[in-house]
Amino acid sequence: EDQVTQSPEALRLQEGESSSLNCSYTVSGLRGLFWYRQDPGKGPEFLFTLYSAGEEKEKERLKATLTKKESFLHITAPKPEDSATYLCAVQAQGSARQLTFGSGTQLTVLP
Amino acid sequence: EAGVAQSPRYKIIEKRQSVAFWCNPISGHATLYWYQQILGQGPKLLIQFQNNGVVDDSQLPKDRFSAERLKGVDSTLKIQPAKLEDSAVYLCASSLRWQGPYEQYFGPGTRLTVT
Numbered sequence: 001e002d003q004v005t006q007s008p009e010a011l012r013l014q015e016g017e018s019s020s021l022n023c024s025y026t027v028s029g030l031r032g033l034f035w036y037r038q039d040p041g042k043g044p045e046f047l048f049t050l051y052s053a054g055e056e057k058e059k060e061r062l063k064a065t066l067t068k069k070e071s072f073l074h075i076t077a078p079k080p081e082d083s084a085t086y087l088c089a090v091q092a093q094g095s096a097r098q099l100t101f102g103s104g105t106q107l108t109v110l111p
Numbered sequence: 112e113a114g115v116a117q118s119p120r121y122k123i124i125e126k127r128q129s130v131a132f133w134c135n136p137i138s139g140h141a142t143l144y145w146y147q148q149i150l151g152q153g154p155k156l157l158i159q160f161q162n163n164g165v166v167d168d169s170q171l172p173k174d175r176f177s178a179e180r181l182k183g184v185d186s187t188l189k190i191q192p193a194k195l196e197d198s199a200v201y202l203c204a205s206s207l208r209w210q211g212p213y214e215q216y217f218g219p220g221t222r223l224t225v226t
Contacts, residue, residue: 004153034214034215036217041219041222042219042220043115043202043204043217043218043219043220044154044202044217045217046214046215046216046217049214087153087154089153098156098159098167099154099156099215101153101154101155102153103151103152103153104152104153
């Protein structure tokens, strides 16, 4: 059974204080790993897809990296508008195409 | 480009009543998904459609939940009868195709409260 564990559950940062969120996964052959951002009362917003170990992707202050067992979402010099819940999901090889999500990291950036 | 549309945004019902949710995916997206998100958890897939055919409904509680996607566009998810544990946000998502890994785009969700 595919599993995704995200840590920490919650993170409070001062504006400008860089940090990383962790997503550990077990899957029977990874087809893709996805990062989403979810604001309160809204649906998840797509950020990145990573396909293979060693791959990195960047968008503004966010950078996602992937190894064979985990992914990191690095946040550089965050701003209050980066406050949200960040969700990680995996899609396995084979006939099943569903995404298995972690429970998310709730990030709060204080001004 | 218009996003995924869902209605209603909020619904409050009593247990044992029925409820229906509607979803209109992004134009041209062949694959449509319904997820259940309980507070503090990540979304859990209920059912996946490719055009108007079901690809995966292994996690759909079929004794009370049903879903259809007529004409391969809009979709409706129904719960009958509702239980207290069905209180959650119901998210609809769509993607270009189901052969992966294609990113899924989510609607705003419907928050269901069962009292």
